[in-house]
Amino acid sequence: MTNKKWILTGQDGYDVSLQLVDSEITTGTELGPDDVLVQLHAASLNYRDLVIAKSEGGAAGSITPNVVPGSDGAGTVVAVGSSVKSLSPGDKVVTYLAPSIPASDETTLPGFADIASGLGQKLHGTLANQMIINQHGIIRAPSNLTPVQAATLTCSGLTAWNALFGLTGREIKKGDWVVIQGTGGVSIAALQFAVAVGANVIATTSSEDKAQRLKELGAKHVINYKETEDWGDVARGYTPDKKGVDMVVDVAGNSSLTQSLAAVRTDGIIVLIGLLGKFDTGAIPMMSALWRPCIVRGVLLGSRKQYRDLVKFVEEKGVVPVVDDVVFGLEEVKEAYRRLEEQKHFSKVVIKIAIEE
Template identity: 45%
Template sequence: MSADTFKAWRVTGIKGWDDLVLKERTSPKLGQNDVLVKWRYVSLNYRDLIIPMGQYPFPITPDVVAGSDAAGEVVSCGNKVTLFKPGDRVISISALSYQTSPFKPHMIPTILGSAVDGPLQEYSTMDESTLVEMPQSLDFQQASTLTTAASTAWNAFFALGGKQLQPGDWVLIQGTGGVSLFGLQFAKAVGAKVIATSSSETKCQLLREQGADHVINYKECPTWGEEAKKISGEGVQHVLEIGGAGTLGQSLEAIAPSGVISLVGFASGFANAPSIMDILLRTCIVRGTMVGSKEEIVEMNDFIDAKGIKPSVDPTVFELKDLKDAYEYMWAGKHFGKVTVRVS
């Protein structure tokens, strides 16, 4: 197999994971501003799992190559490329036109793995503007986890003018997914205090080992938002809200006046969300939070190098041909940290 013909996982329908099909493809022609990247690792996100299930809220291009987060090596460059050279280690950005914040709706048709081809393939031809140099301190597997999960946590904490995470702030994170674990690491790196939640005692212990100051088992304490408020005093300054409608009520119980709830995910669906009055009475900010822009990812990568942050990666690694096994493993919640797929 070469860069001329290679394997790619395509989303051929939206009826389930059987609609993920490993196909052979031919590399697009290298344009003057393009680079050919050989992907080494891809990491998975919740969105990757639900796209072929028909549950993703944004448009999906038929037969699109799956995935969004990857790290790899530049193989060759078009004759007008100035940002990279062969051998450079790079990561993808999520929406190709999302160069600077804020995210805008017209950028949706440039999102990898849904609107345009993602990196669950051996090679990609990409415009040089859509790649970022890896942090120097990370390897390919670690760096593959940054595009979505890490940059979303970064955006939540550092992209809202006047409300950036500060030393001494209290942070509430939910669960042990990628965004939450990066949020935990970023918060501790700036001197904030972290309250984490999980339903598994094993994962609760892992959260403590990762540096969480307090851990709440939400199965044993269904009013975990009230408990977080007791722990923090007047409430937490930041919440990484992963669950959506099903958990937002408890996040509102936990938030301090003028605190920020960064609405990141919707794992619990959209029904039975708290009312506008519930938000109004807390005098807080509930903010829709997307992934980070290219500009923010560059800033985040510098921070990762400076602070010596190492992404939390699940020890089970999957090969490209076993992608569906990786999807099933992640869907079953067997992972702690990011699930990665070795491409080459």
């Protein structure tokens, strides 16, 4: 009997380099002391996966030859190594992208180097039936979620959580105002988390259909950024006394920062979490922060402690992550990559992995 796994034979794009191959079933007898064997039930994709598969000029960094791609996944523990005490066979778990971060400090935040050496790039990832992973690369999954829902948390969920609640003393709370941009995984997770604590969310999109879905998820106001170029001023106008929003979760970078600065209140926070916008926008308008003093904070994922806090929050608040309307099977991963690349998705592109009988 064999399992299946996807591998990257190079970085010439997913159409060329992504290959589905057979993989022998692992029993767990060969595990190292800190290893955990996980039967995967679901995975989800990130923009990072596209960049790694087609590393233009080495932008994403190199891969381990024939690495299994994908960092986000949910599954069940099958077997554990001799040093693993906190997990047992049968436990439901989700992956943590950067297991190489020392386990001695649960509050350590990953940097680019940790991400570049993490799952789906240097370490085997989640686009497979099974994976062997260091015990520090998995977290107990929320008890209220299916694997498909839980598989959205590894990157998008954790990044959104860190954005909203990661700055001690400045966590988003009931009555605050938050701007989220677009309908990608981080933005939708941030919307759901903010609504769950009673915050007011202003969302931006270019699609009327998606605008309706954003409202259904709890967005108080939705702005079409293609029709309204100065959406930052419009967002500010929605807030009490037009003082501005408490936080902007900015996923576009240079191309949206001017509007984020226009929307934020004095001493508010702009969280930079993405590079989805255009790069040819001239100088970054950071001097504008002098005219409206605020905090501009960069966020990459989050710590293991933040991840555990996220899991507790999801359970206590009953948050159910939104996934895309189209859920793919393991053999349809190239189609999943294409849907993500063409931006036809809403929230997270998810792969449901059938259990091998």
